[in-house]
Amino acid sequence: MDTKDGQLANVSNIKENSKDLKISELDASQTPSALPSVDAAVINNTFVREAGVDFKKAIYVEKKDNNSKQWYNVIAAKKDWEKSDKAKAIKEIIKAYHKDNVKKVIEESSEGMDQPVF
DSSP, X not given: OBXXXXXXXXXXXOOOOTTOOOOOOOOGGGHHHHGXXXXXXXXXXXXXXXTTOOGGGOSOOOOSSTTGGGGOOOOOOOTTGGGSTTHHHHXXXXXXXXXXXXXXXXXXXXXXXXXXXX
16 A cells, blocks of 8 residues: 555554554465464455465455555556557457456356456
8 A cells, every 4th residue: 555655654654552553564476374373463455365375264254445446457558558569459359358257267267256347
């Protein structure tokens, strides 16, 4: 999450910790392996499945909303892609990606963990 000045949030941005929790920063890829030695961890869905963490047993799952919008996946291409000889194919990929059957595959293959936002 970005702070108001555009910098990434970190532990020093915490203004209050009334529960006196010990909060440690870790690289996102390390959070699943730290789980046995902490009481709780925030784990990006990118790492949940490959770490063998059961998504359905999570104590909290972030909702799709304006705050989570910054973490949505995107389809990206090189600058001026629309002028390239692959522009037509890229447009077809974008069009295909937004179909209901793709939405169904995303939801079913992730057992509901990944949520299409288109």
